[in-house]
Amino acid sequence: MTVLVDGPPPAERRVRVWFGEHVIADYTAEVADAIKYQAGMTRRFASLRITLEPATSAVDEDAADS
Template sequence: MTESLEIPAEQRRVRVWFGAHPIADHTATPDQAAQYEEAMRRRFASLRVTNEPALVTSGPVR
C-alpha cells in the first residue's frame, strides 16, 4: 500500500470563489500571494477570496 504525505510549503495558494467553484487559483511566495489576494479582493469585491498555505504532495511512502 502506498500513501502520499502532504507537507506545508513555502508557498501560499490564493483562490477566488464563485459559490463553491474556484474561478481563479494562484500559488506564489507569501509576499506575492498577499499582493495577489489584495488585487483580487479589489477586483472581485463580492466574491470570497482565500489565502492558504499551499500543500506539496510528495511521492509514495513505502
C-alpha cells in the first residue's frame, strides 16, 4: 500500500503524457525543467493530454514501518 507523506509542498513537478487512460511518458524534475519538458511534449503530441502537477512523496507503508 502507498501512503502520501505530509510535508512542505514539493519543489518538483511531474509531467505525464496520456494516450486515453494510459500514461505513455512520465517525467519528474525541478519546476523549470518540468515546464520545458511539458512545452516540448505539447508541441510533439498536440492531440494528447499533457498534465503538469506537483510531485508527491509516496512511501511504501511496509518500508515506513522498518
